[in-house]
Structure formats: C-alpha cells, structure tokens
Amino acid sequence: MGTISKAPNVQIILYPQYPEVRISGFLKGCKSAPSELIRMRQEGRILFFGIRHNGTVLGYVTAHDSPLANEIRAKEDLKQTGVFRELPLTEQADSKTIVLRELGRIHRRGWIQGKRISKRGVIGCNSSNAGGYTLEAELGILPNGFSEPDFLGWEVKQHTVSRFGSTAGRITLMTPEPTEGYYREEGAEAFVRRFGAPDRIGRADRLNFGGIHHVDRRCERTGLTMVIHGYDFEKKAITETGGGICLIADNQEIAAKWPFAGIIAHWNRKHGRAVYVPSMCRKENSARFYQYASIVRMGEGTDVLLLLDALLNGQVYYDPGIKLEDASTYPKLKRRSQFRIKSADISVLYKKMTSESVI
Template sequence: MTGRENDDQWLSEITLASALAMMQNNGVSEVLYKVLPKNANSKNQVYLGGQDPSQFSKLPTGEMTAHLSVSEKSGSHEAVFQAALDFYWLTDEGQLAPAPHAKMIFYPQYPEVRFSGFLKGCKHAPSTFWAKEKRGTEPGRILLLGLGNEKKVIGLTLPPEAPATKEILATGPHARYEVFGILPMAGEEEVEDGFVELMRHLCRIHDMGFVSSRRLDPSGALVPCTSSNCNGNTLEALLGIRSNGYSLPDFMGWEIKARQLKSVDNPSSTVVTLFTPEPTTGIYAEDGIEAFIRRFGYPDRRGRDDRLNFGGIHKGGQPAHHLTGLRLILDGYDPSAPKEYLSTGAILLMDATDTVAAGWSFAKLMSHWKEKHAQAAYVPCQQLLIPARQYRYGRKILLGEGAEFGLLLKAFYEGRVYYDPGIKLEGESTPKPKWKKRSQFRVASVDLPTLYEKSRIVDACDISKASW
C-alpha cells in the first residue's frame, strides 16, 4: 500500500470514540452522518435530498449566489443556487485540512440539494474513499459532518471496515435530520425526537410563570436584558441558547421565535417580523441610504422638524404607496408555477418610471430563509413592566415545517408577506444628517401557515394530541 491509500489507512482503523473525540477537540458539539451509496464519489456530487436548502439550516453556509447551468439532457439554461461551506477534513493528527471549494448546490428545477467541491484543493482529503478508480464506488462508507464550531463544518470519511462504521450501524437507528442520522456525543443521552424535547422544555418554561428579563452572553453567563425586545433573548436563555452572531437554528434544529401578546392564555393575531435584509440593488444599494431617503422619503407625519421618513406597508400586487410612490413587484416569478423562479430574480421597489429604488435578489432572500425557517416554533409571550421587566410564555405553540422558498415568493405575490420599513433621516437640512436603517419583511401571524408545507398548534404540555 503506497501513496494516498497509505495516508488514508488510519480511517480503516478508527473507533467511534476516537472519531467523536477528534471532533470534540475541534469544537464540534453535534455530529451528523450519512451512509453513502455507490454513486457518491469524486465524479458525482453527494445527494442531500430535500426540496429546498432551508431543510438543511443546521449546515452553516455562506450566502446563496445565483448561477445558470446548461442541462446535459436538454441543453437549456437552468437556475442553480450555490453557497460556500467553510469545510475541513480531519487529518490523522486531529488537525483541520481546509477544502476551499466545498459548497452546497440547490437545483430548484428538480428540486434537490447536493454537496460538492469537498475534495478539490485539499491536500489531505480522504480521496482513497472517494476516487471512482479506487474505493469511491463501495457501498457502506459513512460521511461524518461535525457542527458547532462557529460556521465550520468538519468532515470525516469512514470506510465499511472501520470499527467506527460498524459501531454506528450496530447502535442505530439514531435520531434523524433529513437524510442524516445524529450521533450522540460522549456523555450525552441520545434524544430520539427533537420535537418532544423542545415541547418538554417549553412546558417547563410555561410552568415557571413570569420570569425576569435575561439573556445568556457568548460565554454562557446569565446577564440582565434591558431593551424592549428582550422577549426572544429571555426565552433563548431559558432554553440554554447563548447570544451569538450566527443566524442558525436555535434548539435542536428548531428556530424559536417569541410572539408578544396581551395574553398568552387567549392568543390573538399579531405581526411577525420574518427577517431584516438590506437591499442588494437599486438606488438604495448603489447611491446609499441618504440619497434613497431624500428621493423617496417624506416629511415626518407627526410634525417632527427636519426629519424625513421612509415607511409604510408595500405589498405585491398593490398600487404604489401613496407616500413613497413605490410599488413592490416580483421580477422572475411566475405565479402559475409557484415553485419555479429565475436565479436572477428579485423583489423590487419601483417608481412610476420603472426606476428600481431598492431590490433584494432571490439569492439574498434565500440565504436568510435557509438559515432560519425550515422548522420554526412561535411561542406566545406576555410582558410585565412593573416592578421590572418580566415575561411569561404560553403553552400553545404554533409550529411550521417545510419552509420552501417558493412558498415565501407565493406569499409575497399574494401580499401576505410584505415590506414594512422604518427608515429615517434626522437633521436632514444639516451638514451631517443622521440616518437609521430598518428594512423588514413581515407577516400577520394568521398567515404564517402559508409559509410552510405543514403547520399546527400544539399544547406543549399535552403533545399526546399533536398531529399534522
């Protein structure tokens, strides 16, 4: 045995305990695995399944970018979306070897998601077990993906004969995440159902009644939270979720959103902010926010001097807003085929002369949607300000699963999801005016189910009655 085969021999001998220890030593807190079929090799991308990249929100990626590919069958141009992965292979010494071309690719025309580029440019990739002319067509290989070290994804390939492979197959079935199994880490009890675990915690939090406003800082320390929007921070702290700068699912793959109400015992419809992306095109992006406000803003409606605002609800299919003169359109979307859209498409704010004032590419919006909304739990929350800020959380939880991007575009087209900014320019006549940006897309809570393939309201303290 020579060359690359000799370099990869250690993978044939590794135990599961050693593999997990190497992962943990590199900051991994969760390990996914996929048993590979014969066609998963260096000539073919690894099939991840799915209908939409949002189904893989556990995998941290860079922003989605739009591309056109030529179909080998028809010769036609087809939309493709790609997102880079900060991916590394583990070496035999437990070091990280970067794979600079690793990426996730979404083919909306099929639809399916694939993993690609994970060998290219990496000097220490386990190519023996991926090369078609070597062992890349053997069934029974296992790909491990380690998550939890910021946005890094750490990989390990196990051949069929490895003790670790045999241990994984012998101890299954494990909890699932799409096409992946989830391996319990050392010292952890295996959780069979993330939904059941989430409901158990939300019932416990409900039973606590009013709790003081708080958050967990990045180091894990519990600190007071004093701003007016601490309902989500407090809920995350009660679930053990630290504040961080990464837009990833909050609890076992579920995004947790607190929905503030007057009473959690009688939940009513409220407005939910889905995301707050900045425009990627138009006057806003090209000339700057100040030029945008001066051109499309209006004097403050409450009589506050020397101030221009840009606000108001802008919905698809509606006339131009009476204050801004802008209308919202979907460019590259066909309502007769709601799951088909152009890779170059965008949501645009346009004036009467068809000048683009601001726009958000589908790729940019898909990045936000992918990061958070595959599985979401909307938790009712009630606030108390006296003697100090406190929150109480309800037990009737709105759940949504299957947030396909096409459903989001359909909701935009129907006016269910809308643009509702809060942008202002203060001291607009002075040499140094101050501006504030707040581009936000919102939806009424009664329309949240339209964004998901499946939705339901569940009593967190009585999930025996829960069914889709």
C-alpha cells in the same frame, strides 16, 4: 483511523431550469479524495456531512454495501430536513423536547420583568420589543444579527397577544438589508431622503420610510412597488439566478433589491425549524412585565419557495420602519427592513406545523 483532506473546490450550483441544486468539486485539489466512490455514481452510496463548532464542514462517503450504509438504512426514525436526514450523535433528549422543556420553565415563572443580555451581562430592558429580548435572556441567547437559529437549531419567535389562544397580530419573520439597488449604491440615508416622507405625527426634523408593501401593488406612502423577478409561480421554480425581491420606482428604477442568493441562505438556514411563542405584556410603574404562553406553535420543514409563494399571495409583506432623525443637522439613521406575516397565516411557510403544550 482515516485522514482529513481539504476539498477546496467544492461548490453548490443552482440550476433553475430543472430546477435542482447540485454539489460538486469534491475531487479537484483534494489529495486523498475517495475517487472511486465519487466517480462511479454508485446507487445507494451515502454521503455524510458534519459541522464542527468552528463552522468547518466534514464530509465522508461510504459504499452502498458497507456495514455503515446498512446500519443507516436500518434506522427508520431519522428526522428529515429537506433532502437530508439528521443522525443524532448522542442519546440525550432531542432538541424539540429540550426547547419545550425550557419554554415550560419560562411559562411557570409567570410575569417576568423586561430584560436582555448584553456583553456586560443581564440588564433591564423597557423597550417596546422587550418581549423578545426577555425570552432570549431566559434562554441564554445573546441578541445578534447573524443568520443562524437561536436555540439548539430552533429559531425562537416571540409575538405579543392580548390574550392567550388568540392568533391575532403580526409576526416579524426577518430583517435583511437590501444588497442591491439605489439603497445599496447611494446608501440608506440617501434612500430615506428620496423615498421617505416627513413624520406623520409631526415629530420635527424626522423622515420616515414606512408603509406596507405587497407584491405587485404600488405603496402610496413611498411610491414604490414590490415585485419578484425571476420566479415562476405556476412552476414553483426560480427561473433567474440573478433575480430577487425588488422595490421598483415608477420610472422602473430598482430602489432596493434582495437577491435570491441571500434570501435563500438566510431563510433556509435560520427558519428550517421555528417555535412561535405568544406573550402578554403589562406595565407597572412604567416597567414592562411579560408572561409567556403554555401553548406554542412549532414549524418544521420550510423552503424558500414557500416564502416566495406567500409573498405573491399577499400573506408575507414588506413593512419597513426606517427613520432619519435630526435630518437637517446631525442625521441619525435607524434601519429596519422587515418582512412580516399575520400570526394566523404562519402555517403556510412550513410543511409541518403543530401546537405543543409546554406543561
């Protein structure tokens, strides 16, 4: 049985000029590194990665002519995600089958009263976004803000429709906070006071920062223009590692910025596989009930470049809902920086999109 040796200097480097991503540093500081296999650049060698429950990543490399390499090459049905092929460790049903089975169970339940999972257990929920919370509760998902898929490696996205079969409506893709610019430097409250506006329907002492922002179009409500710095649309390549998605003021000041590094990590990790579940809502005595569709859409194989293209094409847009209540007394801030897309356009973000029956 082999031993485990730490490789403390492994790093992933983006080279936008090629473009490519390289992983290196396996040997430096690693006491029992497979130096011969790593240094000789042997064509056909195979590198395995495995992730433990605690997040530790294990790596193992084997020679091109080893029995293990020959066995892996003989497997023609391995699912591919990006440059990686997934090697199932058990003979149980694959995650896609399990997800569809669970969604079928939820569909057959009919109308379900709004609820969500809290640290205290399952509690009732009657908020406007309870459709997503209710679906998560049925799947046993505790709401969180981590950039990880929701269920068995699949991101689960509920979206409300007026009737099943409709692709109308909008879907919130992600809600990352800006990590650079005025928003980060001066704080979200100062940002809303400067770029926000009084509530449009007259709610007293409230400031809102909202309005749809498309790339290269000035939003009249905020006076900001969304741009993408460091991406070549024609070459489909990131050309500046320090670039990102920015909101720019008329004086060219960066009001808010989402650097590429954070967007890449969030998008590729959380949206590699996603299932989009339509739901309908009805009210009974002020309580909300939800029913989930028998047909869902499943997207597989995404890439941050597809997201950037969709932003430049106007299909994905920034639609924040940030509010500052009791602004002149005891301010209460609610952050909601959301990127959205029309439901009918969701397929542009995936290399493969299928409609699947859950019954």
